[in-house]
Amino acid sequence: MRWEEQLSRAGWRITMPRRVVMRVLERAARPLSPQEIHARGRRLHRSLGLVSVYRALMVLERAGLVRRVHREDRCDGYVLASPGHHHLLVCRRCGRAVEFPGAEDLSGLIAQVERRTGFRVEDHLLQLVGLCGPCRDL
Ligand SMILES: [Zn+2]
Ligand SMILES: [Zn+2]
Structure with missing residues (x-):
């Protein structure tokens, strides 16, 4: 199942920030912090705000599409999650x-x-x- 389908089945809309966050994480080789996702995401969509990245991550995590990785520097990272x-x-x-x-x-x-x-x-x-x-x- 594509992530868009999984997200809408979980009752969420597909918005620009959610799409950009997913695209950034699909290309990432290691967990990325919200700040790193924001920096990379702005190359795809200049108007992407950091707050939107945080909100998108919250929704994507609740929908089971991304997983939070605890890092010792207290700056948590995110990776794509398999079902x-x-x-x-x-x-x-x-x-x-x-x-x-x-x-x-x-x-x-x-x-x-x-x-x-x-x-x-x-x-x-x-x-x-x-x-x-x-x-x-x-
Ligand atoms: Zn290693
Ligand atoms: Zn378990």
Whole structure:
């Protein structure tokens, strides 16, 4: 399914900022911060504002089209998301982010956390950090 279809099925319109953000992320080799997306997006559409980029990212994330990547410098990045529940592997040297399917062997851990804390867990984000193949060989 094309992203435009996925977005409209989720009940959102296809606007210029959403289209530009998707085009920028489709060409990106690593997660990009909203500022980086804005800088690249302005080359495609000069009137693109930073606030529109933030809003577009929020909508695209809720529609499951982009995924937020936590970076240690507190400046979160965004990558395209494949459909379904995935987790992320992030290389701490080159910043490359790779998705892997959510193999849900977390249920034991989650049940334990619920027992200990009294929380009802509804969702989780999992991001593993390490070195990718090429960076390990450096
Ligand atoms: Zn790497
Ligand atoms: Zn999971």
